[in-house]
Amino acid sequence: MNSSASTKERILAAAEVLFAQRGFDGASLRQLTAAAEVNLAAVNYHFGSKDKLVEEVFRRRLDTLNGHRLAALSEVTGKPGTTLEDVLDAFIRPALALSGDGTGSLFMRVLARAFAEHDDHLRQFMSENYGHVMRQFTAEFARLLPQLSREELYWRIDLVTGALTHAMSGFGMIQRKGGVSEAAHREQTIAHLIRFATAGLSHP
Amino acid sequence: MNSSASTKERILAAAEVLFAQRGFDGASLRQLTAAAEVNLAAVNYHFGSKDKLVEEVFRRRLDTLNGHRLAALSEVTGKPGTTLEDVLDAFIRPALALSGDGTGSLFMRVLARAFAEHDDHLRQFMSENYGHVMRQFTAEFARLLPQLSREELYWRIDLVTGALTHAMSGFGMIQRKGGVSEAAHREQTIAHLIRFATAGLSHP
DNA sequence: CGTATGCTCAAACGATCGTTTGATTCCCAC
DNA sequence: GTGGGAATCAAACGATCGTTTGAGCATACG
Incomplete structure (x- = not known):
């Protein structure tokens, strides 16, 4: 049911790193999801939007x-x-x-x-x-x-x-x-x- | 010869405003040149690049x-x-x-x-x-x-x-x-x- | 076993980005 | 007046952006 807990956590962790390095606009979802090793669509699925x-x-x-x-x-x-x-x-x-x-x-x-x-x-x-x-x-x-x-x-x-x-x-x-x-x-x-x-x- | 002095100045003035408001990446050249009332290509012509x-x-x-x-x-x-x-x-x-x-x-x-x-x-x-x-x-x-x-x-x-x-x-x-x-x-x-x-x- | 549900995936969407191009206009030197 | 370089312009380029889609996969429940 909730096997995505680690997915959400990985996204949040990668987001913190990339937002700090490149800012909110500067960090793209493609870089972010690649760093988190999750699919591109996972962000919009789990969080709704960037x-x-x-x-x-x-x-x-x-x-x-x-x-x-x-x-x-x-x-x-x-x-x-x-x-x-x-x-x-x-x-x-x-x-x-x-x-x-x-x-x-x-x-x-x-x-x-x-x-x-x-x-x-x-x-x-x-x-x-x-x-x-x-x-x-x-x-x-x-x-x-x-x-x-x-x-x-x-x-x-x-x-x-x-x-x-x-x-x-x-x-x-x-x-x-x-x-x-x-x-x-x-x-x-x-x-x-x-x-x-x-x-x-x-x-x- | 230097009728572009006002163009360069207008670009620089508009750039200062938009960079302060939206950051370097956030301010697009299209917003910038529109605010300065110059052509889009003027930035690359006068400055080389963003x-x-x-x-x-x-x-x-x-x-x-x-x-x-x-x-x-x-x-x-x-x-x-x-x-x-x-x-x-x-x-x-x-x-x-x-x-x-x-x-x-x-x-x-x-x-x-x-x-x-x-x-x-x-x-x-x-x-x-x-x-x-x-x-x-x-x-x-x-x-x-x-x-x-x-x-x-x-x-x-x-x-x-x-x-x-x-x-x-x-x-x-x-x-x-x-x-x-x-x-x-x-x-x-x-x-x-x-x-x-x-x-x-x-x-x- | 069959099926419903939560999740992942590759692919594509339209929008916007910085930059380049080639034609056109401007303006001064001759 | 005319030629020529400087400046401006509309248009298009390829790249990248956030988001959406629909099919495929997994797992838990009847």
Whole structure:
């Protein structure tokens, strides 16, 4: 009945790779299905269209990514001793954990590309499905940075997310030095990004 | 002899708009030449190919942008009282001046897109033609931030350029409100970006 | 065993892409 | 005024795109 589970999975995996490398329009279904070793028509059969496949690639990754982000945020939010670093950790760590996964690292590249493309349809899809995540983080930033005006806060968050998106799309491409484990390298990168973001958000 | 000056210019102007809106592959020569009100074959006649047109769009803008950047840098470099803010001003101001120009602002979008696309051919072109600019600024940053290791400096510059590229590509907060003159808004934006970049580069 | 259902496959569809061609128009030097 | 190179034009080229089709295959159920 469902012998196509592996077919769908192979398509999704190949799509993530090719979308990251060549973009959504640049990656053709013929390249994609060849890489996945499935028939050309399998994409339209299982997903309906190429656009639906794009949405599915996003949905699958963003559901878990933002789920982990909200879970981590809810563990630190509201508590008296919560610091800016705690909130930033809840935002950054799940994204880099995704990069630890084999093909997951490519998804951050896909995300950065989609961000830069200003595609209206995709922006609306992301806003509708995941806008509440950014809103919750923004609310927590506002609580921890009461001295900033609303406009000033938005400015800084905009700049910080730009830097983080850029950096995280490159993570995984950076080759680790010998002798450093993947976990250690990730931890080091997280600390780096948190320090930078803290400075960018809370400077006088 | 050169009645095609306006034709070439119209193509370049239309290319900047459409490349920013739909990307290099997404913008077709038929859309482009229709928008420029020139014949379809004019692009291949005047530029040789679509790829050459892309290069020309980059070359034309980056020549003046980086020329202004280097000129501004040479005015502050080496002097005893030079601050980090001076160097950042030399880097940021020419880019925002470009944004002030009508179609010039779209080029920053084109640049951000190209940045996110990780296109090898384009990266090599940029590195060959404009790599020395970034190298000169990096040297000056190193001189003003001697306490940072080489690796740490590269990290921070990477993050800052990511944030600036993101911001200047016109994502969010950079839009001007009513009642504020264009020049005043630009000055305010420059001050904003410089403060953020300074914090990101020089935090302890 | 027969059949219904989910899936895969090769082939073709129309559309659109970048590029080329060959004729035509323009414009200035002579 | 006339010749000739530069520029523009409509039309067509082959390639590639996303999608659709209909036949063939597999497997589970009566």
